[in-house]
Amino acid sequence: MHHPRREHFSQSTPVRTFVFVVGTRPEVIKVAPIVRRLREAEWAVVRVVTSGQQSDLLDSTLAEFDLRPDLSIRHRSNCHTPAALASQLLRRLDRYCGQVRPDCVLAQGDTTTAYAASIAAFYRKIAFVHVEAGLRTPSLDAPFPEEFHRRSIAVSTSLHCAPTSAAAQNLVRENIAREKIIVSGNTVIDSLLEVAASKPALPADFPRLRTILLTAHRRENFGEPLRDAFTAIRAFVDLTPDVAVYFPVHPNPNARETAIEILSGHPRIRLVDPLGYRDVVAAIQNAWCVVTDSGGLQEEAPALGKPVLVLRDVTERPEAVASGVVELVGTSRDQVFGALSELNKNSAKYTRMARPVFPYGDGHASKRIVEALYRQFVLPPQMRSAEIIQLHHAS
Ligand SMILES: CC(=O)N[C@H]1[C@@H](OP(=O)(O)OP(=O)(O)OC[C@H]2O[C@@H](n3ccc(=O)[nH]c3=O)[C@H](O)[C@@H]2O)O[C@H](CO)[C@@H](O)[C@@H]1O
Numbered sequence: 001m002h003h004p005r006r007e008h009f010s011q012s013t014p015v016r017t018f019v020f021v022v023g024t025r026p027e028v029i030k031v032a033p034i035v036r037r038l039r040e041a042e043w044a045v046v047r048v049v050t051s052g053q054q055s056d057l058l059d060s061t062l063a064e065f066d067l068r069p070d071l072s073i074r075h076r077s078n079c080h081t082p083a084a085l086a087s088q089l090l091r092r093l094d095r096y097c098g099q100v101r102p103d104c105v106l107a108q109g110d111t112t113t114a115y116a117a118s119i120a121a122f123y124r125k126i127a128f129v130h131v132e133a134g135l136r137t138p139s140l141d142a143p144f145p146e147e148f149h150r151r152s153i154a155v156s157t158s159l160h161c162a163p164t165s166a167a168a169q170n171l172v173r174e175n176i177a178r179e180k181i182i183v184s185g186n187t188v189i190d191s192l193l194e195v196a197a198s199k200p201a202l203p204a205d206f207p208r209l210r211t212i213l214l215t216a217h218r219r220e221n222f223g224e225p226l227r228d229a230f231t232a233i234r235a236f237v238d239l240t241p242d243v244a245v246y247f248p249v250h251p252n253p254n255a256r257e258t259a260i261e262i263l264s265g266h267p268r269i270r271l272v273d274p275l276g277y278r279d280v281v282a283a284i285q286n287a288w289c290v291v292t293d294s295g296g297l298q299e300e301a302p303a304l305g306k307p308v309l310v311l312r313d314v315t316e317r318p319e320a321v322a323s324g325v326v327e328l329v330g331t332s333r334d335q336v337f338g339a340l341s342e343l344n345k346n347s348a349k350y351t352r353m354a355r356p357v358f359p360y361g362d363g364h365a366s367k368r369i370v371e372a373l374y375r376q377f378v379l380p381p382q383m384r385s386a387e388i389i390q391l392h393h394a395s
Contacts, residue, residue, distance in 0.1 A: 023113030134167030185361025
């Protein structure tokens, strides 16, 4: 990696230790490009810790992105509540930070893992870097508990890597100093564009009809909301013979049971196990549209030119909604059925929504983040000019 300023102190470039803490599939997808780039830097020692938050999906995603954890935290006792996971993680991460003494702890997003990592770093007086900083909804408990995590993490973060200008503005509104914020883009677009460029093969069981790619597993949609949304989707498919559904079902039993109850046994609705990332990218590329409550898919599908209907009433990702390619439809039967019917009937609308837009990044977010880490943790303070960590305004 080329650092224009390295000549200033090339004799004795300090080496810094960075600990990434990840716990779920999207966190791996989103930190992998940063880890890979940072590992190429001679000034960085990189450690990866997995938290055990999502053990069923994590190992395959780690393998796909070639991330070998230095520490995999396993939990003996039941850790199915955010409180149980946070308290166990805090103890384990505190011990690890005490042993390794990193210069910086990094985590992505809004999971219990990211929240615990930020507290562990704070108690040890270690700098914390937050990737995908500044996403907000108006309500502290939606999504629950992620919105609380985001806001709490911001309080002790030393460097906020905001994916968009709007996310950076959210932080400024919370009185975060502008010098602590960079607008990096979202690293998910780095991963997405890299995989898309390698032309991933379509999963063999992907329907050869106009296909809705469906994913749904948000905690706040469990129960009636999911049941309503799935009922509407099934009714739409019944009435539209050239449309199929491809649904990689999340292993969470709350999501899985409702999916099987409402959507199984239909010749044009395919429920499949969770996909590897290459398969997801190929599925998005070949989908007619995406229906989802996932955060990541709201970011990925617009970049691949696919319309997205979001099964939520609010989103912390308003940029693609503003671009007109993502629509918030909630979960009520009428709204979900109506939105699908409209997309089907109104070809002008479909065409408007089916164009590639890049509000979440240009594929170079990890480069900007690694450069910011270099400036913050390696350059002497007098050389960290404001040019580096300035707030870019919306273009
Ligand atoms: C609404 C919300 O609060 N979402 C948060 C959630 O992500 P999010 O809601 O995106 O979590 P998901 O579990 O849906 O993961 C999405 C990612 O997994 C991929 N995928 C999906 C299905 C599949 O079978 N295989 C697969 O690889 C998708 O392409 C995407 O990249 O945790 C992230 C990590 O902290 C945060 O950034 C998000 O803000």
